[in-house]
Amino acid sequence: MRLIQYLLISMFLTGFAWAQDSSDAQGTPDRATTGGATTLEDILARQRGEKVDNSYRSENTGQGNVEGLMGQFGTRGVTSDSDVYRALRYGSADVTVSSKGPAASVLIQDGGMWWLNFRTGPLREYGTYIIAGMLAVIVLFFLLRGKIRIDGERTGRTVTRFNSFERFGHWLFAGSFLVLGLTGLLTLYGRDFMIPLFGKEGFAVIAQGCKWLHNNLAWSFMLGLVIVTVNWIAHNIPNRTDLKWLAAGGGLFTKGSHPPAKKFNAGQKVIFWACILLGVSISLSGLSLLFPFEMPLFAKTFSIVNSTGIPQMFGLNLPVQMSPQEEMQYAQVWHVMVAYVFIAIIIAHIYLGSVGMEGAFDAMGTGEVEEQWAREHHSLWLAEVQDKEAGKTTASPAE
Structure with missing residues (x-):
């Protein structure tokens, strides 16, 4: 039993010393042993909820390798899959897409x-x-x-x-807001209690209806806002x-x-x-x-x-x-x-x-x-x- 205790203590002290040596004076893990890749300390830090400096990944996307860049999307490219993924994740990849929308070239949105x-x-x-x-x-x-x-x-x-115009502006503003508030809350909370009641397909119909009402009644809300402002700003x-x-x-x-x-x-x-x-x-x-x-x-x-x-x-x-x-x-x-x-x-x-x-x-x-x-x-x-x-x-x- 004593021999086992000595072995366990020795293993603990050796592991602790290795962990201490794997980080530099500023607490940055030494990635020399992993070739610059993620270390165990990075993984443990994320699990503890600590902020991890990702610069070792975002700044290592294979962009310095011209030959790799030429073939990174080909079948014989020399750039590794990790480099390609990092380039896509951090927005440094040379991406060409058929759609020309403003967000089309963002294939991975890191945030x-x-x-x-x-x-x-x-x-x-x-x-x-x-x-x-x-x-x-x-x-x-x-x-x-x-x-x-x-x-x-x-x-x-x-x-x-x-007068009637003042009341019209008020009810247009208030009525549209009530519907917007209700549909917005259903969008946020609806799946928690409506899926058990109506099922996923039933909730999908309700959610789509809420989206349609929310998008279209927004114009009534904004018109009512203008009317209310014009009618009463001088009195307020x-x-x-x-x-x-x-x-x-x-x-x-x-x-x-x-x-x-x-x-x-x-x-x-x-x-x-x-x-x-x-x-x-x-x-x-x-x-x-x-x-x-x-x-x-x-x-x-x-x-x-x-x-x-x-x-x-x-x-x-x-x-x-x-x-x-x-x-x-x-x-x-x-x-x-x-x-x-x-x-x-x-x-x-x-x-x-x-x-x-x-x-x-x-x-x-x-x-x-x-x-x-x-x-x-x-x-x-x-x-x-x-x-x-x-x-x-x-x-x-x-x-």
């Missing part, structure tokens, strides 16, 4: 796996937290505050809050009244508190500008996805951001050279990230505009709101409307 792993992993996980967190906040708010009622006595008179410029509204919490947390507000209060202005900024951003990334390889957005954007020095402060250096496929992957990831935030904001907006506040839905339902509701939630706007009506009734007719 595809990070996108797939991020899309099916952290992107969905944290996106789910965002939506579930907003739903939890709304439920908690409802339990603590309840439905926001009209405190004063109803007058029986109504005031025109939004921040002013001092908004500070008073914010200081009082909008009266949302205290019964009987009704801070003054114009046509849009500070909370509605926050939602408006969030919809505009997120709407423009998600539209740009959506257009990039609708027209593949025609609208690259991220390489130029990352170059500008890098020039500010901000990424370097956090130890980052954003890539500025991307293949067409990488551009599409970044566009898809950004599209989904913005969508998660957008959906969470709209969920809160839907709650307050419907079951969360008495009389609020009438503003977009019929366009007419109870006068007392307007007095409590938009007193300054109501005063402006009444002054205009009073001016019309007192003006003498032209003779």
Whole structure:
């Protein structure tokens, strides 16, 4: 037994010393014994999730061998299959294809796996937290505050809050967004619960329908975004009244508190500008996805951001050279990230505009709101409307 113990200890110490000697002072494995190929240390490092320097592969694609380059795709070429694979993987191969599309010559897209792993992993996980967190906040708010009622006595008179064109723009924007959000979520999560219910063929039909709706209703969404912006941007410029509204919490947390507000209060202005900024951003990334390889957005954007020095402060250096496929992957990831935030904001907006506040839905339902509701939630706007009506009734007719 002692002999066996001595042998095991000796083997362990010998292996440890060999592992130490196989790396240089900077921790780079010595590939002399493998002819420059991958070592055991490279494999173990990848298994541990550590970043491995691939320069020994990307810079060793057989490009210095002219004779090899001439015959690398022939049956008698002297370049090894490994060299050919590396040249294809790292984009240094001389590739000729019949299709002349911008991405046709990229036969192997080396960055595809990070996108797939991020899309099916952290992107969905944290996106789910965002939506579930907003739903939890709304439920908690409802339990603590309840439905926001009209405190004063109803007058029986109504005031025109939004005309028909304003309501058309709103519902075009909102309705298309709801369908886009639903079809997008089905695309992300559908296979998890729909394949067990409908099978793969059934899910394929549903997924294809979601794709068609998502692609085509995007135009309605963008048109609605333009109409909403034109209609209401002048009413959503921040002013001092908004500070008073914010200081009082909008009266949302205290019964009987009704801070003054114009046509849009500070909370509605926050939602408006969030919809505009997120709407423009998600539209740009959506257009990039609708027209593949025609609208690259991220390489130029990352170059500008890098020039500010901000990424370097956090130890980052954003890539500025991307293949067409990488551009599409970044566009898809950004599209989904913005969508998660957008959906969470709209969920809160839907709650307050419907079951969360008495009389609020009438503003977009019929366009007419109870006068007392307007007095409590938009007193300054109501005063402006009444002054205009009073001016019309007192003006003498032209003779």
